[in-house]
Amino acid sequence: MNAPLTAPANPRNVVASRSLFLPLVAAGLFLLLVIIGSLIYGAGPVTPRKALAALAGTGSDEAWFVIRELRLPRTLIGLATGLALGIAGALLQAMTRNPLAEPGLLGVSAGAGFAVAVAILFGASTATLTTLIAQVGALAGCSLVIAATRVQGLGNDPVRLVLAGATLSGLLLALTSMLMLMDQRAADEIRFWITGSVAGKSLATFQATLPSLIIALTLVVVVARPLAAMALGERAAVGLGHHPGRIRFLITVTVALLVGAATALAGPLIFVGLVVPFIARAFSGPDIRKTLWLCLPIGPAVVLAADVASRLMAAPAEMPLGVVTALIGAPVLLAIVRAGRMPSL
């Protein structure tokens, strides 16, 4: 009879911390592996063996140069992109209560991409400016998505929303293609960038997105609790002292900052924001706060793994990263649909 008294005051907390620990460690280890892989695999004469030697401090100057100047920036950019897209996807899905809500599918990335294409056409080339413009484009796209979910009846119909997003993406892509036809110089720049790639970007691009990433992550910390309350329904959230309108606004801004930064870094990558929260939710359950924690290591790991795969799949040539993420993501999309677990959020 005394047994319940000796139990911890809140048994759910114990269960929660235990269940999240292992996945976090596993994902962290996997991320570490992928980072090393990203540094040692690549095209050119620097083989994994030479690269490992260089990392250990005994390699040639040439190998060290390649790692420091080419592979390190690429790895960092992949890390930042994965982080941003994974968290943006998790936020958007919790916000719209739609497991298919993904920045790439819903047209947020396409909005950022179109804005950047316009900017390139008018001669913008500095990394800071591109990031800012991409974020403005993403903000427009994200506002449209949030507005669309508010339309009567649409919020409960995940597929209609996704289809509308896909249509919006198609429209923006067509407009981008039209801009590319207008200007050959811009077209070459856009075409390279639009398939999605983390290769050949300088550290300056990465630094340009850093401030907005930090702001966005701070916002995530602020918004995570109210968002978890929103999962109980809007009325419950109001009852707990939150303001749904304000939360929606903050999330729109956060997602725009994240997706804009990621798009400026790597081009419009599709499906990353779908796959990462999908994996995270498998371990964390429906609590958005836990999902966000798990997205931290999983997002970068997925993008970096895809990037390493893009180098190895067609060696010595490279495949666009966007193609690899689409090849990984589309089956996951089909799996989600096939599993029939759709309206679970």
Add this chain to the structure above:
Amino acid sequence: MHRHALTMPDSRTLVANAVLLLLVAAAVIISLSMGTVQIAPAEVIRALIGTTEDPTAAFVINELRLSRVVAGMLSGAALALAGCLMQTLARNRLATPGIIGIDNAATAFAVASVVGTGIAIAPSAMALVGAATATALAFGLAGANGTRGYRFIVAGLGIGAIAGAVTQVMLSQVAIDDANAAYPWTVGSLNARSGASVQVLALGLAASCLVTVAIVRALNTLQFSDPVAIALGTRLRRTRVVGLGLSVLLTGLAVSVCGPVGLVALLAPELARTVCRPGRIPLTAAALAGAAFMVIADLLGRTLFSPLEIPVGIITAIVGSPYLLWILLRPSTRSLT
């Protein structure tokens, strides 16, 4: 019900079809008259029936422009007919080849044969294989829910994304000249067509029209529920297999001519349903509307920013997407699927 109620057209449909036919004719003549050399519409008609005095006009019209306009007309009609058939069979207004990824898959297979991955079968045949594969996948993945639920559409989105990625992989693996040559394929353009594939399309379209006429009554009964259709004497399974086969054939052949031109298959049947009397499947009107839509879109693409040419797929996407968005986003209690 009158014996011919499901086969004979009513007066409103007849008028609508006549108007659409005039629209196609006008679009064709205007499209033939516009270009780097402007030719008066009257001269175009004379050149077409072979009574012109002007050898330049005759050459420009018959040798240069006619094949392109015919290709546009045929592929537009084929896509629209395929879309209308598939919508009817799936009982789902959104179930058009473009949306469930058939276009992209056909393109992927056709590009595979164009960029020479060692498969030397003609692009038409390859596009057909691609279209059939994607259709089978979409219906297979839709599972027990059939075509009515969300799975069907999302499965299509996934198939389209994979096919698009595969196309990009192939384009990124070939020399830049080949990639540039194949670029029209990825957006949908009448530039990449070959004479042979247009002829195959013409044959396929003619054959499909004949078969469609044979099953049109059965198709019309599909608007009712399955038991009603069976009671009206329709063999459901046979009708579905034949109809689906037709729409795969038409999509594959059209894509081998013009690439994945988006949304014609959705918009043309929508327009046809608006102008024709409800309660009947407006196959003829849809095909005519598709032909007109394609020819006009290509005309706009050629002339809007002349000498720059905008591929027809971009024009149809820019025109069609806002309309599709409107269908999807308008607050409506009516279910789409």
